[in-house]
Amino acid sequence: MARNYFELFGLPVRFDIDREDLARRHRELIRTWHPDRFAQGSSQERRLAVEMSADLNDGVKVLRDPIDRARYVLKLNGVSTDEETDTVMDAAFLQDQMTWRERLEESQGDAVVVDGLVAEVATLRTHKEAALSRALAQEAGSGFAGARQLVRELQFLRRFADELDDVQAGVS
């Protein structure tokens, strides 16, 4: 029984989402469907409650995260991001990545440089997410090529942001 996560939370299938509203909906539903609410129920009810709660927990995780949510919207449209096999990236994007990595290496953990990089990456991620939202809304008839590309780029950016996080944790 595969539930559509947007339907699960009573939301339209749309990339743009109010995360606080999603969290409230999740909390409301899990309060009702958690297996502890059926501790005195039949084994069937307990099993169904476990399945429902597991879907609610997985659903909120997927929908909360912009990259997972975009992949999920694409999947519902029958489109795979093929991130393992399709690794073609935009040349300019790759060039930016290399420049950033050089700056990070040369900084030797210098807080000012790292903080600057963190801010740049954050800004770019915000822009890319906005572009992704537009692409998902507009490319329905044309195969979502732009959206797929943006998902891959955002995945790159997230990994780099995580590395910067680690460096920051090390210097502070």
Place this chain on the structure above:
Amino acid sequence: MALLQISEPGQSPLPHERRRAAGIDLGTTNSLIATVRDGHVQVLGDAEGRILLPSVVRFHADGAATIGQAAAEAEVSDPLNTIASVKRLMGRGRAEIGASPYDLSSTDEGPVRLRTVAGEKTPVEVSAHILRALKARAEAYLGGELSGVVITVPAYFDEPQRQATKDAARLAGLPVLRLLNEPTAAAVAYGLDRNPEGLYCVYDLGGGTFDVSLLRLSQGVFEVLATGGDALLGGDDMDAALVRHWMGEGARATSPSETRQLLRAARHARERLSGETEIMIDVPGVFQGLLNRATLEGLIDPLIERTLAPCRRVLKDAGVKVADIHEVVLVGGATRTPRLRERIEGFFRKAPLHDIDPDQVVAIGAARQADLLIGNAGAADMLLLDVIPLSLGLEIMGGLVEKIIPRNSPIPASRAQEFTTYKDGQTALALHVVQGERDLVSDCRSLARFSLRGIPPMVAGAARIRVTFRVDADGLLSVTARELTQGIESEITVKPSFGLSDADIERMLGDSIIHASDDALMRALREQQVEADRMIVAVEAAMAEGADLLMENERTAIERQMVLLQSVKGGTDPQAIRAAIVSLDQASADFAARRMDAGLRKAMTGRSVTEFS
């Protein structure tokens, strides 16, 4: 209670309908049982009023067992038949255990076995003795059989350790409502009286294990954000460090009894040494000398430091800063150490709470949760949302681990991942389920192996095999594998490599001398009758309320199975009742699932966003 018939707040059952429930802290060193009566938690003592039951079991040649204080007194005189700290052996195989004071059977198959005068005993059997002793206390106090218990486990317990704990309860004849993580139980004990909001950190250092959990409390929901710990670090290690130091200073412990005296002196010393800068240690005939604060700190600080690493990781996993934490709660006897409190305060920049007895706080929280789950607490609108402590994954090519459910995922959890074949014409796929954070299979805990067979021969990479991991609210895992092109399915509930099979448990139930008087068949029959009644009530209510969702042929099938179950449930064969329950379950499962989805849609439509606040 039928689906969608959730009792309204304030509808607490009448006193005569109250069911007997208890919370059990099954500890490494001591165990406790508590229950709620008239809204108040009572921690139960033995005939002499002693609350802590030493987690020690002594086996005798006639097969009988002594439990608790009396057993602990024989630890020195009868060391091989007197088993202490069995919790450290739960869910473990022989090869995973290093040096042991006990006579361990050399077999590598299944759980480790201890050789005693009463024969070979598994840790599950030893724990079951402790649970039976606690059960007897509660039943004497409550005046009848327990209908359900909540048993606590360290949050950092892995799957086999949890399963072993549940098996022990089954062997002791205790219906388990839920396994509850110890720090979560402690948070409940603190939380319910104060009705707090905000972030709570529970620091739990017991005799043998360390747990730290970060919880967000809001409107009665206790949500664990992250948990971490060290399953092999406890207050015992601090005592051992002190004793090693004294041995270096000329202490002479030539017998187990003398070592024990030194360990006791060590615990007293670390609990005493705070205000004073120096104390006298005097273990007659073994050691005499002065211990000053600096020396103590030099010895135990490295161990305290080891508890801070999981604290940092938990903060990072939850994305929380020290300054965001509302309160820090201390749990476990080892947190009585003043130096430890000092260091915790330094780390969290906040004086920790310890006003509930750190030995009792876990059992108190467990009793509260048991009271709620059994249906007595009615009005308490409390919900505990916990997480898995360690990532669950599968072995992939090259001895690497593919994580399917990462640590700190909320439970219940369900995750599916697709795999494919790597050879042309491959017809079977071996799956190896592991738990742990490392990338290499060899560095993780092996949980189970199973195979999916009958995959139609295809070129490499063409088969699509979906493996689904499901974790229930107790943190227990089941795994299914399905080949998607042909729909071939294989399912296992992970019975860990070092666990007991159902057949083992049945045999132990049959063998057990304690059960000679207490008819295992009668109990099995009663369990199935209770389940049959629950099932009938639930399905009848569902059919009355959800007639519009019911197809005619479905109704006929359900009614037929219902009649069958009604007719067998009054009989004496638990297997026949079980079979009829399963048939009714199968006949009604799709209908029940549809009702659930309809209920969900009803809950989520026609409501404005603001209603969810």
